[in-house]
Amino acid sequence: MSDALREWLNLALRWFHVIAGIMWIGQTYLFNWMERTFTPPDNPETKPNISGELWMVHGGGFYLVEKQKWPEIMPRALHWFKYEALFTWISGFLLLAVVYWSSAPLLPYASELPRWEGILLSAGSLVGALAVYRLIWFTPIGDNLALGAVLSWLAIVGSTWALGKVFSDRSAFLHIGAMFGTIMVTNVWMTILPNQRKMMAITEAGGKP
């Protein structure tokens, strides 16, 4: 790949990645804020399915959001929030390849490791991080929040140390971020979305989750 092409790809992907990431994180925190701000309806007997209401003004619009206890909105358009996460991760992964795999900064200058081995380790670190994360948080270990947090923190410090032995220092730090991003996007696509689909299916079948 020519240097000029790589620079253009780097710029375009980085621009895209930052915007997608802002949308993903912004959405996450907006919904988080909504969850914390909902108040129960004044007339709960007439709204048995509404657990919280929320009024907002933004720009030129006034908004009422109602949180349902079980999904009742089947016949109408339902908006999912999933592509922000996916596109943030895809653009980030391509950026990792363009910036670190195909040019200088992946390995230290004195490194004797062939580049392809570095690339394999780089990709493997993402898979490995996911495996460790799932091992901690999707097994009985994770039922103990404090234990899970301590193990996660130790895994992060240990990974930084281990990656620093192979990769350039700068690249080691970046890979910690790439591991976080990989874990986060798989949480959305492998855990949250399938559970949302399950809830939809239960409601469609006439039941209440």
Next chain:
Amino acid sequence: MSVPLIFTMISNHFPFTYDTALAPWIMGGFVLVGWAAAKLIRDVL
């Protein structure tokens, strides 16, 4: 997790954070600060 993640992204501009033998502990420190900041965003802001 997103708050520490953003630190790793911008850390590339700050060599003093990674260009040292203490790098793993600095990462660990920023992760703790990031977790605390995320809790603040979630619960207060």
